[in-house]
Amino acid sequence: MKALHFDGRNLALCDVEKPEREGEALVRVLKSGICKTDLEIIRGYAKFRGTLGHEFVGIVERAESSDWIGKRVVGEINVGCGRCHVCKQGDSRHCSDRTVLGILGRDGAHAEYLTLPLRNLLKVPDGVSDEEAVFVEPLSAAYAITEQVEILPETKVLVIGDGKLGLLCAMTLALKSKDVSILGKHKQKLDIAESQNINSILLESLAKLPKKSFDVVVEASGNKTGFEIALEMIKPRGKLVLKSTFHGSTKAEMWKVVVEEISIVGSRCGRFAPALELLERKQIHVTKLISEEFSINEGLKAFEKASQKGVLKVLISM
């Protein structure tokens, strides 16, 4: 089968064997999405070798339970050992022996097939298109914020970063708060937010904003200065949600966190079920975030496109 394989140096379209893992379901991938993490892996983050990709929608072709066969599914990307304390509490996202689809010890979704345990799969409701379903993973990561931090209608929220993740965060937060702003560099991207009742702020206008004025700040810019801006804009006792897995060390004025008694909340993955529900109820319109779709035969082009400035989500179809 075809797979976009990273050998530690280069990404290549390869012909590899269909994956097989004991006790796991075989999924024929319909579409996958390129995430910033994929691009970071190519730059050396996570030291992963193998087939990239962790955002997908597919059809179950083989499974231990026959009622899954032929079903359209998405899949939670963390696969815990199933035996440790953390897994038994139902949170395999933090199992220390976990594998992660296309990120850690497990081939990923930019391929014609993948395997995952049945417990990781969720059926996609009929009303959700393939294009929408590919967004379940990043959408659940964005929605997770609302499960970690209390967001009320009057909570003043700032999202830093107008990339895919920043936009998804702003869109999900705007379901809870009436006062969400997004800060970014690209007018075109910010316009997507504006169309969904989110106040957009160009980075060049940042100086005009009153400092220490937001109850919640979400850092989703993926660059070094995002955290500094977040510390400037947040109110005393505010909540700063960190979303960027910016790789490398950040210089941080941590004493400000003490003096202003700020809480910083690290936030990575979320649960898929509520994200699927948002899509089914048409509460979030994710397809506006699609910049282009490529066939897997043009997978390298797809990655080239995804790494260009100003580009949002790039999809790959199998």
Added chain:
Amino acid sequence: MKALHFDGRNLALCDVEKPEREGEALVRVLKSGICKTDLEIIRGYAKFRGTLGHEFVGIVERAESSDWIGKRVVGEINVGCGRCHVCKQGDSRHCSDRTVLGILGRDGAHAEYLTLPLRNLLKVPDGVSDEEAVFVEPLSAAYAITEQVEILPETKVLVIGDGKLGLLCAMTLALKSKDVSILGKHKQKLDIAESQNINSILLESLAKLPKKSFDVVVEASGNKTGFEIALEMIKPRGKLVLKSTFHGSTKAEMWKVVVEEISIVGSRCGRFAPALELLERKQIHVTKLISEEFSINEGLKAFEKASQKGVLKVLISM
């Protein structure tokens, strides 16, 4: 009156006028305590000029309400404007126009007299000695952690730093958790913790400790490496409490906070009332932390002593 005055360059024992502020009570100071913040101010932190000191016990000599006269008191150090949104919510600790005793815009406690609004004062119960009462400010700062983060009997807690604040944090946390450890460099200081059912760990034995094994880590070391160690020792989804107002920027692997979904909680001041209660009920034995006491006439010697390695609390008596 005598006062230890910092002019931006040097600390000196000066003869200054008795303080007077409209609507505030005049307090004759009995004893004051030298805090690490005092030493940091001398190094340029907070750009404060004036009489240092914010830990004290004293007697009210003049007040608008006569039933306070002659009462032994301690005092909350943040004085809010009383008019803004934050003050009206009762939290003048974060009023943006606040003054802070001996730290920001207000002469402090290393002097024969100070003034504070009556609303900042708390009467000291008879069973609490002067030596104990001086500890109310740092003790309330330590106890604040238990109000910010849930500590259960089985919560595994690590306190980094065996200075005064680290020891007070460990001692108050040990009232809630049966599994508190303290990490430090000084066997003598750690022994104080050991005597109060706290597990002590010398820094040189750190490598033997399993990483990612603590539910809650309190960073109270006041030095650059404390935060790094905290990130290594904390469990995924753990709570990292920042107590040190280490001045300057810290290099931090903030992506770890995201991947492990850690929460960082900045923690500065606490409420005085619960700290006074702990002392009254003899639940915390703070006098073990006193290294030496000096008369204000020897105030400069007291500061010299307080800045030496291995020294804990130095008191000044008026």
